[in-house]
Every structure is written in structure tokens, then in C-alpha cells.
Amino acid sequence: MGLQPYLLLSATVFSIGLFGVMTRRNTIGILLGIELMMNAVNINLVAFSRYTAAVSGMIFTVFTICITVTEAALGLAIVILLFRVRRTVMADHLDLLKG
Amino acid sequence: MISNPATLALAAWLLPALSFLVLAIVYPLRRLGKPAAWFSTLCAAAAVISAFLTWNTASAATEPLRLVWPWLPSGGVTIADVGVLVDAQSSVMLCLVTLVSFLVQFYSLGYLHDEPAPSFGRYYAYQSLFAFSMIGLALSPNLLQLFMCWELVGLCSYLLIGYWYQRPSAARAAVKAFWITKAGDVGLLIGIVMLWRLTGTFDFEQLRMMATSGAIPVAGLSIITFAIYMGAMGKSAQFPFHVWLPDAMEGPTPVSALIHAATMVTAGVYLLVRTDWLFALTPNVLTIVAWIGAFTALLAAVLACVQDDIKRVLAYSTVSQLGYMMTAIGAGVAPAGFLHLLTHGLFKALLFLGAGAVIHAVGSNDLPRMGGLARRMPQTALLFIVGTLSLAGIPLFGGFLSKEEILGAVWMGGLPGPFALLMLVAFLTAFYMFRVVFLAFFGRPAPAAAVAHAGHAGAAATGGAAPRVAHAHLHNEAVVEGAHVNEAPHAHEPPATMLLPLWVLGLMTMAVGVYTTFGGAATAGFFVGGEHVAANAEPALPPGWLTPAAVSAGIAGILLAWLTYQTRTISATSLAAAFGPIRTAAIRKFWIDDLFEAIYGVILLGFSRVVGWIDRYIVDGVLNLLSDWTVQAGDELRGIQTGKPQDYVYGVATGVLVLVLLMRLVF
Numbered sequence A: 001m002g003l004q005p006y007l008l009l010s011a012t013v014f015s016i017g018l019f020g021v022m023t024r025r026n027t028i029g030i031l032l033g034i035e036l037m038m039n040a041v042n043i044n045l046v047a048f049s050r051y052t053a054a055v056s057g058m059i060f061t062v063f064t065i066c067i068t069v070t071e072a073a074l075g076l077a078i079v080i081l082l083f084r085v086r087r088t089v090m091a092d093h094l095d096l097l098k099g
Numbered sequence B: 001m002i003s004n005p006a007t008l009a010l011a012a013w014l015l016p017a018l019s020f021l022v023l024a025i026v027y028p029l030r031r032l033g034k035p036a037a038w039f040s041t042l043c044a045a046a047a048v049i050s051a052f053l054t055w056n057t058a059s060a061a062t063e064p065l066r067l068v069w070p071w072l073p074s075g076g077v078t079i080a081d082v083g084v085l086v087d088a089q090s091s092v093m094l095c096l097v098t099l100v101s102f103l104v105q106f107y108s109l110g111y112l113h114d115e116p117a118p119s120f121g122r123y124y125a126y127q128s129l130f131a132f133s134m135i136g137l138a139l140s141p142n143l144l145q146l147f148m149c150w151e152l153v154g155l156c157s158y159l160l161i162g163y164w165y166q167r168p169s170a171a172r173a174a175v176k177a178f179w180i181t182k183a184g185d186v187g188l189l190i191g192i193v194m195l196w197r198l199t200g201t202f203d204f205e206q207l208r209m210m211a212t213s214g215a216i217p218v219a220g221l222s223i224i225t226f227a228i229y230m231g232a233m234g235k236s237a238q239f240p241f242h243v244w245l246p247d248a249m250e251g252p253t254p255v256s257a258l259i260h261a262a263t264m265v266t267a268g269v270y271l272l273v274r275t276d277w278l279f280a281l282t283p284n285v286l287t288i289v290a291w292i293g294a295f296t297a298l299l300a301a302v303l304a305c306v307q308d309d310i311k312r313v314l315a316y317s318t319v320s321q322l323g324y325m326m327t328a329i330g331a332g333v334a335p336a337g338f339l340h341l342l343t344h345g346l347f348k349a350l351l352f353l354g355a356g357a358v359i360h361a362v363g364s365n366d367l368p369r370m371g372g373l374a375r376r377m378p379q380t381a382l383l384f385i386v387g388t389l390s391l392a393g394i395p396l397f398g399g400f401l402s403k404e405e406i407l408g409a410v411w412m413g414g415l416p417g418p419f420a421l422l423m424l425v426a427f428l429t430a431f432y433m434f435r436v437v438f439l440a441f442f443g444r445p446a447p448a449a450a451v452a453h454a455g456h457a458g459a460a461a462t463g464g465a466a467p468r469v470a471h472a473h474l475h476n477e478a479v480v481e482g483a484h485v486n487e488a489p490h491a492h493e494p495p496a497t498m499l500l501p502l503w504v505l506g507l508m509t510m511a512v513g514v515y516t517t518f519g520g521a522a523t524a525g526f527f528v529g530g531e532h533v534a535a536n537a538e539p540a541l542p543p544g545w546l547t548p549a550a551v552s553a554g555i556a557g558i559l560l561a562w563l564t565y566q567t568r569t570i571s572a573t574s575l576a577a578a579f580g581p582i583r584t585a586a587i588r589k590f591w592i593d594d595l596f597e598a599i600y601g602v603i604l605l606g607f608s609r610v611v612g613w614i615d616r617y618i619v620d621g622v623l624n625l626l627s628d629w630t631v632q633a634g635d636e637l638r639g640i641q642t643g644k645p646q647d648y649v650y651g652v653a654t655g656v657l658v659l660v661l662l663m664r665l666v667f
Helices: A004-023 A027-052 A056-086 B005-025 B027-032 B034-058 B088-111 B117-139 B143-164 B168-199 B204-212 B221-235 B241-250 B253-262 B264-274 B283-305 B310-330 B334-362 B378-392 B399-412 B416-441 B447-455 B457-462 B465-475 B477-486 B496-528 B530-537 B546-566 B572-578 B580-587 B589-640 B645-665
Strands: B065-074 B077-086
Touching (some): A004 B645, B005 B034, B005 B065, B005 B077, B027 B034, B034 B088, B065 B143, B077 B143, B088 B117, B088 B253, B088 B334, B117 B264, B143 B241, B143 B264, B168 B221, B168 B241, B221 B264, B221 B283, B241 B310, B264 B310, B264 B334, B310 B416, B334 B378, B334 B399, B378 B399, B378 B416, B378 B546, B399 B416, B399 B496, B416 B546, B546 B572, B572 B580
Antiparallel strands (some): B065 B077
16 A cells, blocks of 8 residues: 555544634634644654654654654643633634734 | 243243142032132242343343143144243233233122122132133143133123122123124134144244245235234124123223223234234234224224223223224334234233222222212222323323324324324323213212212211122112112222222333333334334334324313313313214114124024024924824824734735745745
8 A cells, every 4th residue: 555545544534623723612622633733743753664664653652652642641631621611612703813 | 940931931831720629629628708818919920030030031042942742632643732932022911911810819708799799709710720721822822722721711701790790781791792702713723624624733943943034835825814804803803793891891990990901902913913923914904904904993982981990990991902902013113013902911910900999999880870989099090091101192101102002103104094093092092081081080979979978978887888888789780779879979999909000000000101201112013023023114114193192082082071071161061962973873882782683683693593493383394293193103003903813824824825825926
């Protein structure tokens, strides 16, 4: 099997993730979308690593997974704090940065 | 014992500097008043001694003596020196400056003894600074040091005119004097710098050698000499810059004697005397100098005739005599002008100090309020008359020879126009000065004073209160309005501190007068340096009728004043009526002050308003428009920021998409 199917899979997962981030009103849903996008990147990294026979891509993927986990933990913590303060986690209500 | 004249001259220069620094830095001493005054006066006395020792040794020396240090080093080359240059002219000028400065400081001990101690100390600090600056100007070896000291004396003049700065008129007069002389100083600075560009040096000796050997190109030199003359015009109160000097009389009378009669105002004449070899290269500028000098002399003499303020008469007389000196320089005989500078310095200081004694006694500057003072203060009257006869150019008195020299120089210089003006001025000078003498010292006391005299005959015994009241006038004119009526009867001889300088100046004036009257023109060399006069007096002697004519002009003036103001044979009012329009014009000061005010009010203020309008509405307007636009654009654009995170994600995603498309399609 060549490189292309993996890249197609990766692109599809990324697009689904982006669609989720852009359309979900719930902040937790947005976090899930971000997770999908991250993993699409991981698929890309592994696929290219195999394709070029360079190990560094694999090692990099391990790091990325770690970062993804911490990011998810932090993101959820922020969402919980946000809920305590604002009593909502709906993204379109959180517009304090409005100009 | 130091015997080198240059070292002595340096000592004379630095002693007032020491006094100034001590008074300026040691604040408690200055606040004490009296001790500060004595310290400054003692320094001035020491300066007088070293100055006369300098003159004594320097007049024998043939070569000018220099004691200089490099100043303004620039890339291995020294632009100018700082130090002293002692020659015949500068050493005699040094003597005049230190002597008058010392006498005035001594006189002020009595004249200003009722001043509050802190301002008394301040006065002496200024006096010391002035003496330092003026000596530096006289001894300067180059134009740069001269210019620096020139500005310093201008500053001291400003500070001392405005000594009673609480009085608005004094503050105004100080500012007026400063600005008008400054207008001339700009010319002087331009002249000095242009001369430096032409010759590459500021040094008098080098410039003189270049000028006499013809190394200075004459083309374009007229502009330079005229610019230098501009500075002299401002300082020496030549028309049309003479307007500041009469107003400068707002300062204390000793200051007027020192700065505005004997020394600072003659700095312009001195500058031209110092650079006469340069002016000799530009005869056209010299002609202007002569004509303006003669015109100034006449204008000021006419103005002096209508003044009722004794100090203003003397001020206009100073302007007039400065015009005399300038005319002599314009005629190409600078030593004659310089001789008159020296004798005028002595007798005009005497006149001012005498006027100060009168003002001190009467408590008013107004001539009609004086009268019959000769009986009450005979010594002052005698000395004042000595000064007046000197100024009138009567033989045996100080101003006789110098006036003859000038008239002779102007006649021989082929300037009949200025000569005629100066002869007229000689007549007017005698007239207005004897008008002062007869009004103030002879005749009946003023009516108001006579009435008061009867009422307060007993009060004269208490004495001590009178000078205090008299001084109140100097601080506050409102007080004097109520008080002066009582004062004239109490008029008495001034204290010894004031009388002594008067006697010194009077005797010196007489000594100079007798010496020069009998010795003739040859003795002038004793004062202004032998070689100069010898070089100029040899070729031709003025005609024999000149001396009798000039003296009879003076005597005619005295006679007219005597008939008008003493015997009252000629009514003063009918005399005034005979000169109706001229008199009216003279009372309005020939509208020159008004002209300056109009220039200031209409042109300068109008121009400022236009510039102000441009600044406010055009320069500021453009900036305000730009800032308004920025604010408005920001207001419009802030709507983009919704604050919703997902909108930003849309933005980023769209941006990436656009970039990708651009890369595919365009690049």
C-alpha cells in the first residue's frame, strides 16, 4: 500500500476535526475536535516516517501523543473552571474578547 | 613684588571675579549686606591699584604685552586665546573702568545704605561681575573674548537696571535695554564670524598686521565692518538704537554712572577704536559712522533740552556725547574719540554721582521740584558745576581738549555736514546742562518745597528721617507722592561715602582739564598712546578759528540758559513757543519709541499671530485630522472582533485555505 491512502485518511480525520471545532457550540465538543486534528497529524507523521524509513517521525509521534494528553487534561480543567465561573460552557456565550 | 604689567593687569581682572565668586557662592556673606559690600569695594580698590601700576609700566613699553592661554582647542589648532593684552589703549581703559567701578561701589555704600541687606549684597555681586566683564572686554586679546565679555556686560546692565525688579517700569526698562542691545549684538556676532571666515583668526594683533600689510581682501569687507558697527550702535546707543539708554535710568543712580555713562555704553566706541585699522579699509562705512554719530548727537541734545527728569537729561547727554565719539571715529581719528571717551567717563560719572547726591537729598528726579540747592549742598553744587563746565567744553575743564580734538578731526576729515551738526550740539549741550544747573542749584526753591519749609522748620533738626524717606521714593513711587513735599527743606550734603568719590572725580577732571588745556594736543598722547596721536596729528592742524568758535558756542549756550532760567530775562515759555513743533516732537521723543512700539505691536505681533494661526490650524490641523481618521477607522474595524473563539478559527482556516490556493494558482 502506498502513501496516498494514509494521507487521505489523515486529511479526512483532520477535516472532520476542523468541522467539529468550527461547528460545535459545546466547548467539550471543540476539545474533541482538536483531539481529532492532532491525531490526523500523528497519522501523517507515522505514514511519512514509514515512507522515508526515518525513525525520527515515530519518536516525534510519541511526543505528540504526550502533548495531546496533557492538552486534553488542561483543556478539560479550563472548561470545568469556566463552568464554575460563567455557569456555561457554550462557546458562543464566551465572548469577553469582543471588540 | 610683581612688576610685569601683564600680570598686574591679570590681577586687576581677576580681583572682581574673586569678589563675584565669593559673593555668589558664600550665601550667608551676601545676605549680610554690609560686609559683602565692603569686601567687593576692597577688591575693587585693589584692582584700581594694580590697574594704575599696569598703566604706569605699560605706557613705557613699546610692544603690546600679552599673557594668554589657549582656549577652544580644536583638532590640534587653538581657535582663540583667553587672557590679557596690555597696550597703551587697553591699560588706560583698564584704569578708567577700575577707577569708576571702585568709586561707584564706594559711593553706593552711602547711596544705598537703606536697602535691605540681601539685596544690598546682590547689588555688590552684580557690581563685581560687571567690573570683571568690563575689564575682560577692555583687556581682551581677541574678538572672541571681547564678544563674550560684551554679552556679560549686557547681562550685568540688565540685572542692574532691573535691580528694583519689583517696579514694573524698572523690569520693562531692563528688558528693553537687553533686547535692543541684543539686536546690535547679532550684527556683531555675524561680523566677527564673517571676519574669521575671511582671515582665519580672531586675534587683534594678527588681524592688525594683516590689515596694515593689506592681506585682508577689501571686497566684501564693508559688510563685515558694518556688522561690527551694528554691535557698537546697540551698545553705544546710536540712532536708532538709542531708545534703551534713557529708560535704563530706572536703575539706581550709581549704576547709571558706572554702566550707562562711563564704561559699558562706551564699549561700542572702544570696539571701534580697537579695530580702527580695520575700519580704515572701508571708508564708506566710516562715513556712515560719522553721519549717524553726528545725527545721534544732535537728536539726543534736542531731546535733552525738554526733559524735566535730571537723570534723563544726563542720559540723553551721554547719548549725545557718544555720538561725538563716533563722529570722531568716523572722521578717521579714533584717538580723538578715545580721548573723549576717557574724559567723558570721568566727568559724566561725576555728573551722575552728583545727580545721585541731589536725588538722595531731594527725594525726586524732577527738576521743577528742586531749586536753590547750592545753599544747602555747596560742595555737591560746586562739583556738579565742574562736571557741567567740562561737558560744555570750557577751557581748563576735562572735556575741553577732547571736544576740540573731535571737532578738529571732523573738520579736517572733510565732513562739513557732521561738523556743523556737532557745533550746534556744542551749543545745545551747554544750554541744557546749565538749564539743569540753574533749575536745580540756583534760583528759588520750588514753591511746594518753600511752603513745606515754613511748616517743618523745626523738623530739620531731626534730620535722620529725611534720607530714609528719600529712599522710599526709590522703592515705591506711591510713597514719594505723599512724602516729597517735606523733603527739599531737609536737603543737606550727602554722607562722606558719597562726597568722597565726587571730590576724587572732580579733582581728576580738573587735573586732566588743566593738564590738557596748557599742554595742547600733544598731551593727548599721554592718555591714548603716543604713536597713534603722533601719526594722526602730524599731517595738518585744524584751523585757528576752531577753538574760539567751539568755546563761544559753549558760552552762548551757557548765556542763553542763564538768561532764561536764572535772570528770567527770556521767558522759558516764550522760548518754548518759538520752537513749538520741535519741542512737541522732542517731548514725544521724535516718535522713535512709538515707532519701535508700532513695529513691535503691528509687525512683530501681527507676524506672530499669523504664525500662531498657521501653527494652530494648519500644522496642528493636519495632525488632528490624521488622528481623527485613525480613531474613526479603529471604530469601524473593531466590529470584526466578535470575541467568539470559533470565528477566529474560521478566520485562521480561511486564511490557510487562501494561502494554499494562492500557492497553487499564483506561484
